[in-house]
Amino acid sequence: MSNLDAALQKAITTIPECVAAGYVDLSSGMLLGVKTVDSHPSEVMDLLAAATSDMFQGPNVVTIERIFKKARGVADTGQHYFQEMIVNSENLIHVFARSRKSQEQVACFVCRKSANLGMVLTKVRSAMPEIEVSI
Template sequence: MSLDKALAVAQSEIPECVATGYVDMVSGMLLGVKTVDSHPGEVLDLVAAATSDLFQGKNVVEIERLFDKSRGITGRNHHYFNEIVVFSSNLIHVYVRSKRNPDHAGVFVSRIAANIGMVLVRARAAMTHCEAAAN
């Protein structure tokens, strides 16, 4: 399945989903996107940059380093932040780090009326298809 197809399936299966995307956090590029509305390229570019900041921003990396240090973990690139949920005034934004490639993340955006439990369950399931398609 192609990444575009995986994102389209995710959008159809996640409750009240208005947008899906898949981000390469190293390059800062949005590798794929599916939305119900059209958005300017600058907005989509910012989504990719924001996703990268959420998972790999300076302070997040430092927190993860300190967690490793306090647990006696050395020489391993381990990530503690794997899922981030942001509630805005009218949307639920779910960011999921790829298990296959920790430098990739899925972005799933649903209307605020959606059941958050179902959004999370379906976003996690969709992520496995997106990961397979991106590799």
């Protein structure tokens, strides 16, 4: 996983005010890699994979995806409808981006709230291909 670690570290340096990056495999529920510049509570790291899985594959989210696909006439090909999620907390921006290469993998990025959200999303999207091929 040294390639993944290097890709996550590179993403942290290119995404504005990024303080942490992780990569989650939803099918196994494992956190495959994580890099941080600040200390984060170990409890948060332990729950990151489970929380990410709930966000992307919880029963209500899957139901909403099915309803949106049906309403828009999109065939159910196994592709997920939701590709990115943004969660704003008091001090941080959390961006969760589903891999285009493997729908069962999600990258997680944490940036300071003072970062420009548009630039954060642009840099997250540009970092994803390198992270995806590192697995």
